[in-house]
Amino acid sequence: MLRSFTFTDSWAVAAPPAAVAEVLTDLESYPRWWPQVRAVARLGPDTAWVCCRSTLPYTLDLVLDAVSRTPPVVEVAVSGDLDGFARFTLVPAGEGTRLDFRQEVSVRGALALASYVVRPVLVWNHARMMAGCRAGLAGEVGGRQAAR
Incomplete structure (x- = not known):
C-alpha cells in the first residue's frame, strides 16, 4: 500500500541564490542549522543518509541522492522511509532569493496505513x-555571509 504526499512552500532569504545554494548543498551541516535534521552521514560523493524527526514521535531514515x-x-x-524527491528552485528576488520548495513523496507500510486517519497531522508535522x-x-546563510 502506498500513499502520496505533495508539499509546496515559498519564502525569501536575504542572500543571493549562490549563497543559498551553498548552504542547501552542504548536507553535512544540516543538523547545525535545521533542528529537525538529527543526523547526516555521507555515503558517497552524491549520496547521504539523513535522520529526521519533527514534532511527532517518529523518526524518518532517508537516503538522499543529488539530482542537481x-x-x-x-x-x-x-x-528509505519515503520515496520521491525534494526540490528547491532558487529565484533571484531583488538582493535576495525566493525559494520555491516542492516535495513529492510516497510512504508505505504502517505510515501509509496511518495516513488514512492522521493525514492532517502528518501534513502539520511536515509544516513544522x-x-x-x-x-x-x-x-546559516546570514552567518556564513557575515563570516566572509
Missing part, C-alpha cells in the same frame, strides 16, 4: 519541519 546542485535548482531523490528549515536556513 546547481542553481536555480537544488534537488535530491529521496528513498519546514518552519525549522526556513528559520535555520536564513540564520
Whole structure:
C-alpha cells in the first residue's frame, strides 16, 4: 500500500541564490542549522543518509541522492522511509532569493496505513519541519555571509 504526499512552500532569504545554494548543498551541516535534521552521514560523493524527526514521535531514515546542485535548482531523490524527491528552485528576488520548495513523496507500510486517519497531522508535522528549515536556513546563510 502506498500513499502520496505533495508539499509546496515559498519564502525569501536575504542572500543571493549562490549563497543559498551553498548552504542547501552542504548536507553535512544540516543538523547545525535545521533542528529537525538529527543526523547526516555521507555515503558517497552524491549520496547521504539523513535522520529526521519533527514534532511527532517518529523518526524518518532517508537516503538522499543529488539530482542537481546547481542553481536555480537544488534537488535530491529521496528513498528509505519515503520515496520521491525534494526540490528547491532558487529565484533571484531583488538582493535576495525566493525559494520555491516542492516535495513529492510516497510512504508505505504502517505510515501509509496511518495516513488514512492522521493525514492532517502528518501534513502539520511536515509544516513544522519546514518552519525549522526556513528559520535555520536564513540564520546559516546570514552567518556564513557575515563570516566572509
